Amino acid sequence: MKLTCMIGEDKGRSHFLELSHFNQDSNRVIRVDDSVEGFTEISALCESKKPDSIILIAESPLRFRDDLQIGLLPRLIEVGINPASIGFVNLNGIVLCSDSEEQVLARLQLTTALAHDRVGHGKPLSVKKIKPVKRCLVVGDILDNDVKLLEQSGIELIRIWSGDNREMLSDVGLQSFSGLPGDYQIGLLQSDNKTEEYRCGAVFVNTSSLNPDQKRQLAEAMKIPFPADTFRLPPDRHTLTAGVWVLEKENEQKTAGWAAEVSSLLDRDTIESYLDACTVNLDKCGLCGACVKTCMFSANSIDLKSARIHFDQTRCTGCGNCVTACPVLARDLHHYSNSYMGNIAANLHAFKGRDGMRILGLFCESNGYKAVNYLAGTGKRVSSSYYFLPVKCGARIGTEIIPDSFQNGFDGVALLVCARDECNELVGSLDLERRFNLYRTIMKAQGQESGRMRIFSIKEKELGNVHDGLEQFARYLADLRTDQAVFSQL
Numbered sequence: 001m002k003l004t005c006m007i008g009e010d011k012g013r014s015h016f017l018e019l020s021h022f023n024q025d026s027n028r029v030i031r032v033d034d035s036v037e038g039f040t041e042i043s044a045l046c047e048s049k050k051p052d053s054i055i056l057i058a059e060s061p062l063r064f065r066d067d068l069q070i071g072l073l074p075r076l077i078e079v080g081i082n083p084a085s086i087g088f089v090n091l092n093g094i095v096l097c098s099d100s101e102e103q104v105l106a107r108l109q110l111t112t113a114l115a116h117d118r119v120g121h122g123k124p125l126s127v128k129k130i131k132p133v134k135r136c137l138v139v140g141d142i143l144d145n146d147v148k149l150l151e152q153s154g155i156e157l158i159r160i161w162s163g164d165n166r167e168m169l170s171d172v173g174l175q176s177f178s179g180l181p182g183d184y185q186i187g188l189l190q191s192d193n194k195t196e197e198y199r200c201g202a203v204f205v206n207t208s209s210l211n212p213d214q215k216r217q218l219a220e221a222m223k224i225p226f227p228a229d230t231f232r233l234p235p236d237r238h239t240l241t242a243g244v245w246v247l248e249k250e251n252e253q254k255t256a257g258w259a260a261e262v263s264s265l266l267d268r269d270t271i272e273s274y275l276d277a278c279t280v281n282l283d284k285c286g287l288c289g290a291c292v293k294t295c296m297f298s299a300n301s302i303d304l305k306s307a308r309i310h311f312d313q314t315r316c317t318g319c320g321n322c323v324t325a326c327p328v329l330a331r332d333l334h335h336y337s338n339s340y341m342g343n344i345a346a347n348l349h350a351f352k353g354r355d356g357m358r359i360l361g362l363f364c365e366s367n368g369y370k371a372v373n374y375l376a377g378t379g380k381r382v383s384s385s386y387y388f389l390p391v392k393c394g395a396r397i398g399t400e401i402i403p404d405s406f407q408n409g410f411d412g413v414a415l416l417v418c419a420r421d422e423c424n425e426l427v428g429s430l431d432l433e434r435r436f437n438l439y440r441t442i443m444k445a446q447g448q449e450s451g452r453m454r455i456f457s458i459k460e461k462e463l464g465n466v467h468d469g470l471e472q473f474a475r476y477l478a479d480l481r482t483d484q485a486v487f488s489q490l
């Protein structure tokens with residue numbers, strides 16, 4: 001069974017959408033409030049019907065996955081739903097480029113059908129069960145009350161860069177960090193330059209008591225992008241790394257009860273983590289080493305003894321960089337599989353853009369997604385020649401999307417991704433630029449118009465700039481069409 005859930009208030013942008021509009025694509029469609037009652041209705045239905053795919057439609061629906069406080073995802077997991085079968089349709093990405101309610105409806109039907117297809121074919125994510133280590137790494141200052149609470153719960157603390165002895169410990173730093181909630185492996189660099197290895201079940205970071213060098217060191221060890229002197233945990237890392245608490249000014253309220261949360265997490269018998277990792281087909285692998293080179297999270301290595309790729313699922317963030325790099329398609333992702341990515345352009349054959357012009361817009365789940373939400377929120381619209389679809393990261397976009405799109409009648413391709421220094425997957429945007437710049441050269445050599453493909457590198461603080469760029473790109477493609485029409489008459 002396919003289950004489609006429209007989440008939002010009746011006064012929201014989806015007010016005109018009738019549930020019957022979706023019956024042709026889904027076996028069951030419900031509309032629920034964005035509330036505990038609404039989530040209870042969804043999880044009850046999932047528990048009784050065990051759907052093969054569940055699509056959540058809302059304005060900015062990734063919050064249901066990324067914000068663990070909302071609690072919808074844990075509820076669905078609790079009733080036996082594998083996260084790989086849950087997909088999201090962002091209404092903002094549809095409203096942004098639609099001229100009328102009819103267009104919103106048509107696009108929403110198509111996007112929802114594609115989303116069902118995408119998650120319906122994904123293999124279930126594997127689950128890792130961990131007996132938690134009752135030790136917590138504390139980085140920066142913490143309150144005496146929190147220390148007391150943790151110690152009373154039998155949790156040992158390892159503290160760095162904190163307390164009165166901050167000077168003394170200032171040259172002790174975090175060298176490496178890996179693992180899953182309940183069992184992280186950390187390497188602490190000692191003053192004698194030796195690294196001591198520890199295991200701990202949880203990590204707490206108080207960014208307000210750290211200096212920029214300490215934040216940078218921490219970000220490097222934890223493989224987190226570090227833009228403009230801030231230290232932030234990327235949203236998808238919140239899901240995968242539910243054992244890390246980061247106290248920063250913006251989320252001070254949210255983190256207030258962190259010590260109690262750490263106690264209850266480490267008090268469990270087992271912690272289950274779903275691994276949103278890529279897959280490897282060792283039978284196809286030609287041992288070229290491209291995945292070893294391209295992975296920034298050290299998830300791949302070559303095992304010389306067995307002459308095989310060794311893949312550590314627990315280190316993989318599922319960015320897709322190695323999937324794009326692998327020359328023999330031995331790698332794949334659950335959410336954005338090779339078969340899905342290879343058919344995007346063909347699957348949109350029913351889409352008709354403004355004046356017959358069609359532009360494929362792929363936006364990453366981070367700054368691309370934020371830009372789409374921001375623009376839709378300001379009430380701005382872009383040309384209805386665009387059709388926007390999400391993709392996890394620029395890392396997952398291969399150059400084959402260009403010829404595929406052109407062959408399927410698209411006039412242009414727009415890629416909305418993070419600026420290099422804000423990419424959650426560290427080199428996703430950088431590698432995307434490298435690949436596509438190389439492909440531009442090939443297009444030029446073949447006499448093709450390389451300007452038909454454009455990358456929008458988006459900074460979180462400059463989301464508004466994307467609007468003019470998208471409009472300008474649409475005008476450029478329209479002019480190109482006019483020129484081509486003139487040439488063809490000569």
Ligand code: SF4
Pocket residue numbers: 280284285286287288289290291292309322325326327328329330331
């Ligand atoms: S990139 Fe593909 S073929 Fe090359 S080593 Fe990795 S899995 Fe094997």
Ligand code: SF4
Pocket residue numbers: 277278291294295296297298299300315316317318319320321322323
């Ligand atoms: S998907 Fe990304 S993190 Fe996972 S192995 Fe490939 S490159 Fe590394």
